[in-house]
Amino acid sequence: MSQNSSRSASMMFGIILMGVSFDLLAHGVAENTRVFLEQNTGTQFIPFIYIGAKHMFTGYDHLLFLVGVIFFLYRSRDVLLYISMFTIGHSITLLWGVLGDIQVNPYLIDAIIGFSVIYKGFDNLGGFKRLFNSQPSTKAAVLIFGLFHGFGLATKLQEFELDSDGLVANMIAFNIGVELGQFMALAFIVIAINFWRKSPSFQRFSIATNTLLMSAGLMLVCLQLTGYYLS
């Protein structure tokens, strides 16, 4: 029974990691969304919520980081606290980036987001404690990387020269959507990890999982830096 449940849990975890749509690779927004965004005028509250939610739910760079963050958080209170830090971080820079019209290179910001995944995987292995005998504050890290993830979200909206008419409302709708998408994705991830954590395979595979996390982060960094050099 326990073996069965652990298998289904890890399968679920795998589906979440693998099943995200690859046509949205890193900073893509799907084509029909693009058409909508470019033709849009005025306030479109619900559509922007949907776009934000979809971006987060299918944005595996953000999700990989969150998997890393909650990997060793087994108390709901901690999960809530860390996710709140992340939410505060990315909301600040999303709003600031779009409203202040701050131009950051989307490739570089997505490379930093990739780096955040490497960082968290390394941190989860206890790499900082092992190498430097001290671990940088995990709460500060999630907040600071949250700021970078927010700039990444801002660049997605800035890719389309959005109509200034209704910009604030649309952007807030997008932000609400991001949180909804994050909440839905996290619901799956938290349930899957909590489930998996009960089985002995969790400890056995925690090193492998975080190694893969580092690996995926490194792929994202390479992908984005190549895009940066070619653009």
Add this chain to the structure above:
Amino acid sequence: MNEKNTLIQPIVSTKTLIKSTLVASIIALIVFVVFILPAEYNIDPTHIGHKLGLTVLAHHEDEPKPRADTVTSPDQRQQVIEVMVPPGKGIEYKFQMAQYEKMTYEWMTDGEPLYFDLHGEPQGDTTGYFESYAIATLSSMKGSFTSPFSGSHGWYWKNLSEQPVSIQLIVKGQYQVIGLKQ
């Protein structure tokens, strides 16, 4: 730090840490070079991406980004070129065209008429031969031509006034920009 957190979170040995980092890097680099580079950017150092058909994915993304200065596609968009002729000086602006390639053009100065010679020089010619298609003194002109031979084709403009004169040249057709010759 939360003590309960540190209880569940293992600190791996230095050996495992190094091993994990190496394995992560190797997997990432292999996947990146073999799969991601060909599929995303059509860069395929191992040729495996091409054999797997992955480079097809990157093709359509490459095409809509022509380099403005070296395009030769038959139905390219028009190109607007701004040049400035210093007072008392002459300049040449040339395009490389193959035989029977066509160009539609329109140019205008900021008002000042200029002496000009629209002409072509055959490829590889060393005698200084050129063929003129139009010679006049005008402040604007519109037209088209088919190159009678392959070589460099374009304008010589001479500014006889004492003010610099700027020209806006709009071209469309089959050519490669050679650019300004002083």
